[in-house]
Amino acid sequence: MALLEVxxxxxxxxxxMAVNNVTFKIERGEIFGLIGPNGSxxxxxxxxxxxFSPITSGDIFFKEKxxxxxxxxxxxxxxxxxxxxxxxxxxxxxxxxxxxxxxxxRVNTIKEARDxxxxxxxxxxLLKEKDKLAKSLPIEGRKRLEIAxxxxxxxxxxxLDEIAAGLxxxxxxxxxxxxxxxxxxxxxxxxxxxxxxxxxxxxxxxxAINFGQTIAEGTPQEVANNPExxxxxxxxxxxxx
Amino acid sequence: MKAKKITLIILGIVSLIFPLxxxxxxxxxxxxIALMWVVIGSSWNLLAGYTxxxxxxxxxxxxxxxxxxxxxxxxxxxxxxxxMMFGGIVAMVxxxxxxxxxxxxxxxxxxxxxxxxxxxxxxIVTNWESLTEGMMGILIIQSFRSKxxxxxxxxxxxxxxxxxxxxxxxxxxxxxxxxxxxxxDAAESxxxxxxxxxxxxxxxxxxxxxxxxxxxxxxxxxxxPQVVYSLHYISIMAILVGIVGGVATTLGPAVGAFxxxxxxETFRSAFFGLAPKWISQAHALVFGLLVIFVxxxxxxxxxxxxxxxxxxxxxxxxxx
Numbered sequence: 202m203a204l205l206e207v208x209x210x211x212x213x214x215x216x217x218m219a220v221n222n223v224t225f226k227i228e229r230g231e232i233f234g235l236i237g238p239n240g241s242x243x244x245x246x247x248x249x250x251x252x253f254s255p256i257t258s259g260d261i262f263f264k265e266k267x268x269x270x271x272x273x274x275x276x277x278x279x280x281x282x283x284x285x286x287x288x289x290x291x292x293x294x295x296x297x298x299x300x301x302x303x304x305x306x307r308v309n310t311i312k313e314a315r316d317x318x319x320x321x322x323x324x325x326x327l328l329k330e331k332d333k334l335a336k337s338l339p340i341e342g343r344k345r346l347e348i349a350x351x352x353x354x355x356x357x358x359x360x361l362d363e364i365a366a367g368l369x370x371x372x373x374x375x376x377x378x379x380x381x382x383x384x385x386x387x388x389x390x391x392x393x394x395x396x397x398x399x400x401x402x403x404x405x406x407x408x409a410i411n412f413g414q415t416i417a418e419g420t421p422q423e424v425a426n427n428p429e430x431x432x433x434x435x436x437x438x439x440x441x442x
Numbered sequence: 443m444k445a446k447k448i449t450l451i452i453l454g455i456v457s458l459i460f461p462l463x464x465x466x467x468x469x470x471x472x473x474x475i476a477l478m479w480v481v482i483g484s485s486w487n488l489l490a491g492y493t494x495x496x497x498x499x500x501x502x503x504x505x506x507x508x509x510x511x512x513x514x515x516x517x518x519x520x521x522x523x524x525x526m527m528f529g530g531i532v533a534m535v536x537x538x539x540x541x542x543x544x545x546x547x548x549x550x551x552x553x554x555x556x557x558x559x560x561x562x563x564x565x566i567v568t569n570w571e572s573l574t575e576g577m578m579g580i581l582i583i584q585s586f587r588s589k590x591x592x593x594x595x596x597x598x599x600x601x602x603x604x605x606x607x608x609x610x611x612x613x614x615x616x617x618x619x620x621x622x623x624x625x626x627d628a629a630e631s632x633x634x635x636x637x638x639x640x641x642x643x644x645x646x647x648x649x650x651x652x653x654x655x656x657x658x659x660x661x662x663x664x665x666x667p668q669v670v671y672s673l674h675y676i677s678i679m680a681i682l683v684g685i686v687g688g689v690a691t692t693l694g695p696a697v698g699a700f701x702x703x704x705x706x707e708t709f710r711s712a713f714f715g716l717a718p719k720w721i722s723q724a725h726a727l728v729f730g731l732l733v734i735f736v737x738x739x740x741x742x743x744x745x746x747x748x749x750x751x752x753x754x755x756x757x758x759x760x761x762x
Contacts, residue, residue, distance in 0.1 A: 251631060277633035285631075291624035302617035306633035309614060354633050 202265060204229045204389050205250070205281075205358055210259040212242070212249050212413075219245040221413040222259070227358070232380070232390045234404035234421070238433055242413040243393045244286055247360050250391075251276045251283050263358070277306060282356030284347035286363045286393070290335035296346060297322060297331040303353040317353055325349040325379065341372045348379065352388075359383065361392040365399045377403055401425065409433070461593045470589040474661065476703040477596035481603045481654040482676070483683030483695030485647040488607050490681070491690035492616070493643040494623025495545070499556030501676035502540060502563050503533040503648040507655025508670040509567060512580035517573070522582050525656035533652025534645050536563070541641040548626065557673070564671035579666030582659070592661050599657060600696070603650045608692050610646065619643050620690075651680075674726075682729060686736050688743025697745050705732065 203226040212220040220242040227233045235243050248254045250261055252273050260269050268276055291299045300318040301311075308314050322328045325345045330338060335346060344364045351359055365376045373396065380403055384390055394400040400407065400421070407424040409417040417427040424430055432440035461470050482504060490496040510532040511525020518524075544555040567574050574580070586592065610616055618639045621629040630636050659665050669675060679702065687698020709725035712718065740747040 253627065253631075272635070273630040274633050274635045277631060283631055285628070289625045289628035291621055291628060293624060294620055298617065298620070302621045302629075302634075303632040305614045305617060311613065314614070314617075350628075350632060 202229075203227060203262075204264065205391070206262040206265075207246070207250070208260045208262065210246065210249055210261065211257045212245050212254065213257045218413050220249065220410075223410060223413070223415055225408045225415075225418065227389060227391055229357075229389055230384070230387065231405040232384055232392060232403050234400045234407040235391060235393045235410070236395075236400055236407055236424070236430075237410040237416075241411045241433075243410065244362055245413075246410075247283060247362055247391075247393065250360060251281055277354055277356075280355070280357035281360065282351035282354045282358070283360035284344075284351050284362055284364055286366070288340070288343040288347050290338065290343050290346055292334065292336035294335055295332055296327060296335055296338065296342075296349075299335050299346060300349050300353045303350040306354040321349050321353045324352070324382070326375070340367050344368070344376070345379070348383075352383070356388060358389045358391065361390060361394075363393055363395060365394055365396045373399060457597055461590055467589055470593055472703060472707055474589065474593050474596045476700045477593075477600040478654050478657060478661075479679070479683050479699035479703055480600040480696045481596075481650050481657075482680050483687060483699045484600075484603050484607055485650040485654075486680040487684045487689060487691075487695045488610070488619075489643050489647040491684055491694075492611060492623060493619040493640060495640055495643070496549075496553045496681075497556045497644075497647075498553050498673075498677050498681070499540065499558075499560035500647075500651055500680040501560045501671045501673060502536055502556075503651035504655040504658070504676050504680075505563065505567065505665075505667065505671035506533045506536050507652030507657075508659040508665045509574060509580070509655075510652070511656035511659035512582065512665055513573065515582045516575065516580055521585070522656070522660045523585070525659060526653060529656030529659075530649040530652040533648040533655070537644050537648030538641070540648075541644045545637060545640050545644075557677070560671065560673055560677055564667050564673075567671060568667040574667070577666060577668070579664055579669075580659070581664045584663045585660065596657060596661075599650075599653060603653075604692065604696060606650075607646070611692070615639065615642060623690075682733060684743075685733065686743055688746035691743065691745045694743050694745040698743065701744065705729070 205227040207223060207225050210220055210223045211218065223246065235246065237243050245254070249256045252271060256269060260267055262268070263279060263281060268279065291302065297318050300321055301314045304314040304317040308317060322331055325348055327342065327345055327349055330342060338346060348361070348364060365373055368376060377399055380390065392400065392404070404421050406419065407421050408415065409424055409430045411433040416429040416433060417424050428440040460473060464470065482500060486497060486500050507525070507529030510529040511522040514520045514524045515522050540556065540559055544552050544559065547555050568576055618634050621632065621634055622636050622639060626636050655670060658670065683698040683702050684695050686701055687696065688694025705728065706725060709728055710722050712721045736743065740750065744751070
């Protein structure tokens with residue numbers, strides 16, 4: 202049984218079909234990559250899954266139940282956490298404050314929330330920054346804070362939106378390591394990524410979209426060799442050769 | 443940390459014995475009004491400073507609390523002190539409506555909606571003469587001759603308000619409020635029901651502001667819509683108290699309340715009779731200048747930027 206099933210998802214902004222009839226299933230425990238050129242509708246898909254923007258048509262099932270139309274915070278409580286591509290740190294809160302606020306999703310007392318925040322920060326290698334204000338973190342730290350905050354809500358499915366963008370090579374390796382460790386905790390991951398090194402090494406399966414429409418799905422190898430994917434990324438001449 | 447504790451203890455003792463030492467009705471009156479503003483300013487700060495929902499309509503809750511107390515006397519023939527209990531609760535009922543309508547909007551749009559809400563309610567109260575006596579206002583007989591009981595009631599209310607808000611901000615709700623202020627979308631995706639918690643913050647804020655309004659009715663013994671629903675004297679003053687004292691600090695609004703009441707009184711009385719009379723007309727101008735000064739140089743308010751003030755003062759001393 203699929204953990205998340207997106208069925209004929211369509212999102213239109215006026216006449217523009219940002220996501221058009223996209224269907225995919227994510228199995229429990231896998232890392233599922235979502236790729237596509239800029240503006241192809243990846244982040245819109247995320248926004249539809251946790252109902253940041255209401256979907257135009259289609260349906261989304263989480264654990265076989267439709268989550269269409271549920272409020273964003275309800276979807277979080279059901280077990281879908283997400284990070285933002287354009288990071289949204291709670292700037293004037295400390296790092297641990299950010300994560301504690303998030304941990305209240307599952308617990309009620311300050312002590313439990315703090316303990317959970319400590320665990321999550323330790324897991325994300327952010328413990329030494331815990332008393333800094335979120336706005337003083339560099340971009341790499343903010344990306345990890347996004348992940349920490351999402352993890353503190355104890356999700357079963359984690360949506361990661363370009364968490365590797367803007368990182369240098371050694372930071373990339375750390376990010377890959379972190380994603381793998383999250384998977385090892387038993388959390389299913391849906392990841393959007395542009396950096397091929399990341400997406401190709403960690404994904405079990407990849408779904409490629411362009412102009413809001415599915416162009417390929419399969420293992421990283423299959424998708425990388427798919428002529429339509431090559432065309433979308435590199436242009437038509439490369440696809441033929 | 444220790445210095446802070448000692449300061450607080452001294453403040454507590456001073457506030458307890460103040461009216462026993464200073465017997466002047468005039469100064470007691472000023473401090474009572476300042477204590478009332480501590481309540482309003484702190485309540486405003488909970489909603490605007492901590493939760494990030496800047497209200498230009500706190501007169502709605504203040505006036506409603508005051509009128510609740512007044513109507514207990516004129517319509518029910520009961521003591522206006524019942525209003526202290528029910529004023530807060532009726533203000534919360536109004537807050538539910540305000541929240542229901544205004545929280546659909548964000549940022550400046552929310553502020554404008556609350557501003558309009560305050561004016562609407564003022565007009566309704568002015569015109570609903572059968573219930574509110576309209577522009578005639580409500581006049582009651584004060585319960586006490588002495589200022590002493592009023593002083594201690596105001597002090598208790600101020601203490602309760604600041605302390606409850608302090609406790610709230612230490613709890614889960616506090617984390618939620620600040621998260622909403624910092625980024626509503628992020629808060630929502632962290633599983634926070636932002637609509638619900640914005641309303642919780644508004645309800646607490648309205649409750650204490652309503653209590654302050656009911657206290658005002660009891661203490662001043664006269665209200666009319668132009669005063670208790672005033673945009674200028676209540677809603678804007680609440681904002682000034684918060685901003686001058688220090689937004690999103692526990693005791694900032696308390697400090698702001700004393701500063702603002704002091705400034706207001708200094709100008710109203712034309713520097714206690716020392717300056718020419720026309721100065722008293724200029725108090726709005728001075729408020730404006732004060733706000734410009736605070737925003738430019740002490741963006742976090744007197745308490746929020748206390749370190750900056752201290753550094754500056756010491757620098758002047760050192761250079762001498």
